[in-house]
Amino acid sequence: MNLLADAFAWLFAPEQWTGPNALQHLLAQQLSFTATAVAIAALIAVPLGWAIGHTGRGREVAVAFSGAARAVPSFGLLVLLVLVFGVLRKPEAATVTFVILAIPSLLAGAYAGFEAIDRRVVDAARAVGMTGAQILWRVEIPLGLPLLVAGFRSAVLQVVATVTIAAYVNLGGLGLPIITGLSLRRYEVVLGGAILVALLALVLDALFALAQRAAVPHGIRADQGHPTGRRLDPEPAAPATPDTADTHP
Amino acid sequence: MDWVSENLDLIGSLTLEHLRQSVIAIAAGFALSLPLGWVAWRYRLLRGWVITVTGLLYTIPSLALLMILPVVAGYPATSETNLVIALTIYAIAIMVRAVTDGLDSVDPAVRRSATAVGYGAARRFWAVDLPLAGPVILAGLRVTAVSTISLATVGILVGVTNLGYLFTNGLQRRIVPEVLAGIVAVAVIALLIDLALMAAGRTLMPWARGAAPARRSAAEAAS
Numbered sequence: 001m002n003l004l005a006d007a008f009a010w011l012f013a014p015e016q017w018t019g020p021n022a023l024q025h026l027l028a029q030q031l032s033f034t035a036t037a038v039a040i041a042a043l044i045a046v047p048l049g050w051a052i053g054h055t056g057r058g059r060e061v062a063v064a065f066s067g068a069a070r071a072v073p074s075f076g077l078l079v080l081l082v083l084v085f086g087v088l089r090k091p092e093a094a095t096v097t098f099v100i101l102a103i104p105s106l107l108a109g110a111y112a113g114f115e116a117i118d119r120r121v122v123d124a125a126r127a128v129g130m131t132g133a134q135i136l137w138r139v140e141i142p143l144g145l146p147l148l149v150a151g152f153r154s155a156v157l158q159v160v161a162t163v164t165i166a167a168y169v170n171l172g173g174l175g176l177p178i179i180t181g182l183s184l185r186r187y188e189v190v191l192g193g194a195i196l197v198a199l200l201a202l203v204l205d206a207l208f209a210l211a212q213r214a215a216v217p218h219g220i221r222a223d224q225g226h227p228t229g230r231r232l233d234p235e236p237a238a239p240a241t242p243d244t245a246d247t248h249p
Numbered sequence: 250m251d252w253v254s255e256n257l258d259l260i261g262s263l264t265l266e267h268l269r270q271s272v273i274a275i276a277a278g279f280a281l282s283l284p285l286g287w288v289a290w291r292y293r294l295l296r297g298w299v300i301t302v303t304g305l306l307y308t309i310p311s312l313a314l315l316m317i318l319p320v321v322a323g324y325p326a327t328s329e330t331n332l333v334i335a336l337t338i339y340a341i342a343i344m345v346r347a348v349t350d351g352l353d354s355v356d357p358a359v360r361r362s363a364t365a366v367g368y369g370a371a372r373r374f375w376a377v378d379l380p381l382a383g384p385v386i387l388a389g390l391r392v393t394a395v396s397t398i399s400l401a402t403v404g405i406l407v408g409v410t411n412l413g414y415l416f417t418n419g420l421q422r423r424i425v426p427e428v429l430a431g432i433v434a435v436a437v438i439a440l441l442i443d444l445a446l447m448a449a450g451r452t453l454m455p456w457a458r459g460a461a462p463a464r465r466s467a468a469e470a471a472s
Contacts, residue, residue, distance in 0.1 A: 070439075071398070073402040175312065178312055
């Protein structure tokens with residue numbers, strides 16, 4: 001465990017927190033890659049997932065696409081896109097890779113959130129005279145929100161873990177100490193970087209766990225234990241939402 | 250595409266390596282998840298704890314885990330054991346949840362009926378609970394298999410050779426077909442294993458055809 005002590009010594013050394021490759025810059029890079037990719041993926045996947053959930057059409061296509069996207073190794077895709085886009089467009093290549101990584105979870109979260117709604121609730125909404133748009137905005141979206149947030153949670157966790165490999169193509173991020181430490185055989189640096197990434201993932205996971213709880217509409221929360229309420233509840237006991245770590249470096 | 254035709258031997262042997270590493274991890278993860286998932290399902294008090302701990306394992310980035318494990322367990326990071334154990338841990342992180350959800354999906358009335366006609370706890374588990382939980386468990390296993398196969402490529406970054414070699418080597422030598430061949434090979438293995446699991450599911454669980462679409466989509470969202 002000497003290595004562990006060395007790793008923490010490295011982490012807390014003041015020189016790690018100054019200069020161009022200071023840890024706070026790497027952390028900011030990691031977070032900005034993650035936020036950009038998940039935001040772009042959400043713009044694509046959430047409306048699409050809502051459309052699938054609302055109309056009940058296109059689900060098979062979405063499942064097939066998600067399955068295929070999950071089978072593609074992100075590490076390989078990143079390398080391929082860097083070669084194809086050229087060295088000057090590395091950040092774009094990395095962002096596209098992470099967007100593709102984030103889409104399946106967000107898509108599934110969006111349409112599964114709608115599908116988990118008790119059909120009787122939607123029928124009741126229609127019966128009291130709500131239009132299709134009203135049902136979408138005032139019934140389906142609020143009730144589907146917890147599972148959508150669960151989708152965001154797994155997308156963010158996958159992307160933030162995968163951004164680590166961006167350092168392999170010299171894009172910085174918290175993978176930098178891991179990759180450079182590996183080639184220099186300075187394992188305390190590798191371990192220090194690894195600890196930092198794992199901590200970041202844990203903090204993000206905890207924040208999303210809170211968001212997931214907050215996303216449950218008030219009426220539903222009071223209704224726990226009710227036979228139909230159960231399916232709408234995002235199972236608060238559930239911690240992480242393990243995803244197909246399809247690429248989870 | 251000349252590169253591919255000239256290097257079919259290399260692609261073939263890397264594919265076999267890759268397949269071997271992944272299959273061991275998937276099988277080990279499945280075997281370990283059954284008892285863990287059962288414990289989490291059977292004992293309410295342990296449930297939150299088991300699900301939380303396995304869920305947290307999932308949040309550790311693989312590159313980080315591949316470096317931390319050797320330090321904790323004392324084997325070289327470059328060994329195949331390291332990659333297989335790391336992949337097994339991720340498999341468990343996904344599978345335990347699937348096993349628990351699967352056992353949850355069994356209708357309590359069916360379970361009571363089995364007890365009523367004289368099934369003991371052990372026989373009921375193997376003959377009633379497990380087969381009926383099968384479709385949900387299989388859905389989890391399929392997600393696990395595909396993600397394990399695609400995740401295994403990261404092993405090359407700590408020096409474990411498999412199809413990931415085509416990515417690092419292809420980047421260094423700037424050979425696009427080499428990288429593409431690696432991606433296609435990984436996707437093809439993942440697809441074949443997925444089809445094999447689906448076929449096994451149909452053979453072993455003929456009653457499950459087209460069953461429980463809503464539960465599956467919930468599992469996909471969680472995943």
